[in-house]
Amino acid sequence: MENVFIEYEKALSILAAHSDDFPDEERPLEACIGAYLAEDLQADRDFPPFDRVTMDGISLSYKAFENGQREFFIEDIAPAGTPKKTLQNSRNCIEVMTGAIMPDKTDTVIRYEDLEIADGKAKVLPIPLNYRQNVHFQGIDRSRGSIIVQKGKQLSSAEINIAAAVGKSFLKVKKMPGAVIISTGDELVDVHQTPELHQIRRSNIYGIQSTLKTWGIPADLQHLPDDKEQMEQIISELLKQYDLFIFTGGVSKGKFDYLPDVLETLQIEKHFHKIQQRPGKPFWFGTSKEGKKIFALPGNPVSSFVCVYIYLKFWLNKSLGLEPLPLYAALKQDVSFKPDLVYFLEARLESRPDGTLLANPISGNGSGDFANLVKTDGFLVLPQNKSEFKQGEVYLFVPYRDIF
Numbered sequence: 001m002e003n004v005f006i007e008y009e010k011a012l013s014i015l016a017a018h019s020d021d022f023p024d025e026e027r028p029l030e031a032c033i034g035a036y037l038a039e040d041l042q043a044d045r046d047f048p049p050f051d052r053v054t055m056d057g058i059s060l061s062y063k064a065f066e067n068g069q070r071e072f073f074i075e076d077i078a079p080a081g082t083p084k085k086t087l088q089n090s091r092n093c094i095e096v097m098t099g100a101i102m103p104d105k106t107d108t109v110i111r112y113e114d115l116e117i118a119d120g121k122a123k124v125l126p127i128p129l130n131y132r133q134n135v136h137f138q139g140i141d142r143s144r145g146s147i148i149v150q151k152g153k154q155l156s157s158a159e160i161n162i163a164a165a166v167g168k169s170f171l172k173v174k175k176m177p178g179a180v181i182i183s184t185g186d187e188l189v190d191v192h193q194t195p196e197l198h199q200i201r202r203s204n205i206y207g208i209q210s211t212l213k214t215w216g217i218p219a220d221l222q223h224l225p226d227d228k229e230q231m232e233q234i235i236s237e238l239l240k241q242y243d244l245f246i247f248t249g250g251v252s253k254g255k256f257d258y259l260p261d262v263l264e265t266l267q268i269e270k271h272f273h274k275i276q277q278r279p280g281k282p283f284w285f286g287t288s289k290e291g292k293k294i295f296a297l298p299g300n301p302v303s304s305f306v307c308v309y310i311y312l313k314f315w316l317n318k319s320l321g322l323e324p325l326p327l328y329a330a331l332k333q334d335v336s337f338k339p340d341l342v343y344f345l346e347a348r349l350e351s352r353p354d355g356t357l358l359a360n361p362i363s364g365n366g367s368g369d370f371a372n373l374v375k376t377d378g379f380l381v382l383p384q385n386k387s388e389f390k391q392g393e394v395y396l397f398v399p400y401r402d403i404f
Contacts, residue, residue: 005274005281007384008342012314014271018287019318025175029163032155034216035173036320041149041159044166046139051102053078055134057115058122059106060093062131071123078103093122102135109134152322154216174320177243177293179212179219181205182235184250184259185226185299203370204248204297204304211308211400215316217244224250224259231262239266243292246312249299252282259296260284268294276384277342279303283311301370306344306379309400329359329380329397335389337382344379346372349403359397377401 006014024038053059060072072093078085080099087094087105094103102109108131116123142148148166149159155173163171183205190202205221212219222238224231224247238245250259251273260273263286270286280303284296295312297304317324329349337343347359359380364372378399382389389395 005276006272007276011272011275011283011285011311015285015311015315016318018271018285018293019315020177020291020293022174022176022319024172026170026172029160029169029171032163032171032173033157033160034214035155035171035176036216037149037151037153037155037159037171038174039172040147040151041162041166041168043142043144043146043148045144047141047143047148047165048136048138050084051138052136053080053096053098053100053102053109053134054136055109055111056098057096057109057111057113057134058093059087059096059103059109061087061090061106062108062129064091065108065124065129071121074117074120074122076103095122107132107135152320174216176217178241179217179244179246180222180238180242181208181212181219181246181248182222182224182238183248184224184231190223204299204301207301207305208246208248208308212246215313217316219244219246226250226258228258228262231258232265235262236266239288239290239292245292245294245296246308247284247294247296248304249297251284251296251298263294263296275342276340277306277344278339279344280306280310281341283307285311302346302364302373305370305373305400309379309398310344310381313398327357327397327399327403328394329357330392330394331380331389332358332360333391335361335382336387337389338387340384342384343382344398345382346376347378347380347397348375349377349397349399357397359395373400377403 027035058072058074069091072091074095075088075092076085077095078100079097084101085094085103087103090105094106096103096109110124110129111134114125114127116125148162153159183202191206202223209219209221224234247259250257268286268288270284273284274281275283279300280298282298286294297307332350335345345361346364347361350358350360352358362372362376378397381396381398
């Protein structure tokens with residue numbers, strides 16, 4: 001493929017064409033947080049599995065109350081975790097605890113706060129009483145055999161709760177690719193070091209590593225010097241160990257940007273190198289003969305941030321078979337952008353009382369100003385072939401943090 005700038009949409013189509021089909025693996029339930037479910041979670045019995053008492057108090061027959069009775073002899077007690085009780089006399093009641101099975105021949109629960117109990121009797125205070133109140137009825141949430149969580153869902157604590165409730169001590173999840181994030185450049189020192197005037201700390205890779213972790217992909221960190229032979233040797237060894245490669249820096253036009261040549265020497269097939277966008281033009285993507293994926297991002301922090309959230313996330317969703325709902329927001333103010341490029345505009349989201357989401361542009365000082373990212377929530381995708389964007393116009397918004 002020629003080394004030309006391709007359109008944003010073309011880059012997405014190439015990434016979709018080279019998405020993976022991650023294999024399944026089985027993990028213990030406690031090791032599944034953040035993983036992507038590879039099976040449906042079905043109810044193995046009704047939810048709840050029985051008529052469940054939801055308040056501590058007494059259970060009785062509503063008909064007796066309806067007929068004017070207000071004082072009831074307590075003939076038994078039903079704690080949670082005990083077999084079902086049966087009311088022997090319809091003019092009596094049974095003390096019940098939250099979580100207990102609703103006793104047979106009773107249909108209504110009155111909480112302790114609405115009772116006076118003395119000498120083995122419960123007197124109902126003057127309160128409104130509803131038939132079948134304070135009972136969580138069998139199967140009202142989900143019926144046996146119904147799908148509660150569909151495969152493809154990333155597992156949060158809510159889904160882990162469900163898995164435990166249906167007896168899944170092991171879960172089938174997607175096996176994520178072994179990933180490595182590799183910084184390049186002799187100007188970079190590690191985070192614990194004090195940089196000289198001509199140096200900066202390696203920061204991009206830590207942000208990307210954290211992002212991948214939230215996406216369910218643990219990633220190792222590596223660094224390459226600006227030396228062609230060393231780069232080739234190190235990458236050659238890493239290709240034997242990992243499936244997903246994310247490089248930062250070394251892909252532009254500088255005299256020491258050796259990465260594209262090194263990848264070509266290692267017979268990595270290039271699918272594209274440059275995209276008609278700002279920021280993040282010099283973004284390189286390719287695959288090895290073994291199908292390993294190589295994302296080589298620009299070194300400028302905002303550019304690499306854009307490429308991770310716009311393109312790497314897109315590729316990951318395609319590989320998982322996910323089609324997340326897009327998020328749209330309206331411009332809070334006019335924006336002018338003259339270059340014929342897709343513009344990923346840093347913006348902070350604001351919510352209006354009428355339900356409108358507004359994208360408020362927050363100006364920074366270019367693709368090196370990663371400090372500006374802490375003031376914003378994501379990128380508004382302003383399309384190519386247009387230079388004036390008006391207040392109120394709605395565009396795709398790609399968040400890089402949890403919204404609200």
